[in-house]
Amino acid sequence: WRDLNCSHIGRQHSSSYVRKLALTASPAAFTTAGNIKPTVCRVVIYLQRDMSGESCLHPLRPRTDPVLSISSTECPKIKTCSQRDVAGSKYVRLNVGGALYYSTVQVLTRQDTLLKSMFSGKMEVFTDKEGWILIDRCGKHFGSILSYLRDGSVTLPKSRQGVMELFTEAKYYEIQGLVDLCQHALQVNMQKALCVIPVITSHKEEEKLIQGCTRPAVKLLYNRGNNKYSYTSNSDDNLLKNIELFEKLSLSYNGRVLFIKDIIGDEICCWSFYGQGRKLAEVCCTSIVYATEKKQTK
Numbered sequence: 575w576r577d578l579n580c581s582h583i584g585r586q587h588s589s590s591y592v593r594k595l596a597l598t599a600s601p602a603a604f605t606t607a608g609n610i611k612p613t614v615c616r617v618v619i620y621l622q623r624d625m626s627g628e629s630c631l632h633p634l635r636p637r638t639d640p641v642l643s644i645s646s647t648e649c650p651k652i653k654t655c656s657q658r659d660v661a662g663s664k665y666v667r668l669n670v671g672g673a674l675y676y677s678t679v680q681v682l683t684r685q686d687t688l689l690k691s692m693f694s695g696k697m698e699v700f701t702d703k704e705g706w707i708l709i710d711r712c713g714k715h716f717g718s719i720l721s722y723l724r725d726g727s728v729t730l731p732k733s734r735q736g737v738m739e740l741f742t743e744a745k746y747y748e749i750q751g752l753v754d755l756c757q758h759a760l761q762v763n764m765q766k767a768l769c770v771i772p773v774i775t776s777h778k779e780e781e782k783l784i785q786g787c788t789r790p791a792v793k794l795l796y797n798r799g800n801n802k803y804s805y806t807s808n809s810d811d812n813l814l815k816n817i818e819l820f821e822k823l824s825l826s827y828n829g830r831v832l833f834i835k836d837i838i839g840d841e842i843c844c845w846s847f848y849g850q851g852r853k854l855a856e857v858c859c860t861s862i863v864y865a866t867e868k869k870q871t872k
Contacts, residue, residue: 664678664679665677666678666679666682667707668716669702669708669713670709670711670716671711671714672713673714673716675713675717675720677720679693681724682723684723687748688746688747688748689723711743711746712739712743714739715731715739715740718730719740719743722749722752728752728755730755730756730759734763737756737759740752741753741757741760744756770828771824772834773834773836773837774793774835774836774837774838775837775838776838777838780834780836783832783834784834784848784851785851787832787851789830789831789832790848790849791831791832791833791847791848792823792831792833792834792845792846792847792848793834793835793836793845793846793847793848794816794817794820794833794834794835794843794845795837795839795844795846796813796817796835796836796837796842796843796844797837797838797839797840797842798813812843812859813842816843816845816859820835841858841860842859843858843859843860844857844858845857845859
């Protein structure tokens with residue numbers, strides 16, 4: 575604005591321009607029609623920008639830099655939320671460890687829990703710049719917690735690890751009913767067998783078991799009673815190693831893989847791998863060794 579040049583105003587139009595200016599500007603602001611001071615140019619520009627209602631009736635005020643005024647009034651990223659702000663909102667937005675949830679104050683304060691203390695004014699809560707209330711916990715199972723507060727019941731995770739995680743969160747939020755529910759489920763799971771391995775006794779049973787399974791399946795066939803071949807000195811040791819490996823795998827991965835024993839097959843030791851109801855691979859653990867007396871051994 576300081577370097578604005580007014581030379582573009584022609585002499586034939588300058589007198590009428592100055593007469594219009596004289597209605598709002600002081601006569602001391604200019605000298606002659608052909609010699610307009612730079613201050614007059616600034617007044618004209620301000621009048622053009624603020625020519626609305628009350629701004630023409632009052633003296634012009636000095637302007638501040640808009641960039642500086644914005645930065646000086648910038649809100650903090652995290653602020654506290656008062657009880658009036660929470661209670662006045664029917665719905666609240668929750669950011670639980672990065673997971674976003676919507677709920678109502680009525681649901682959150684329905685039971686005597688830590689959440690009731692947070693949203694009834696007994697505890698201080700924090701919000702981000704977008705208004706999400708921040709809770710520094712894992713949000714993986716917070717949906718189950720809201721379901722329990724809303725309905726009084728919830729479907730527990732299928733895995734024991736998931737129940738343990740939900741149990742930990744329920745203890746933190748002091749939801750005693752959900753704590754008792756998780757404890758009961760954990761006790762029932764402890765009483766059940768950790769690993770169940772079916773033993774195939776017929777080919778129809780094998781076919782039905784594999785086709786009806788949605789998980790990958792591993793079958794170990796071992797038949798030490800097959801007397802078609804004679805055995806070497808270390809055959810029994812190798813057979814026991816395969817059985818021990820099968821048992822270790824079944825204890826570690828029984829929740830994700832179905833392990834099956836087969837004792838009616840023709841092979842002595844054979845691993846079979848299934849997926850989507852069909853056989854994918856097979857590993858036979860026997861080999862034929864011809865001795866000097868031309869006998870077949872395994």
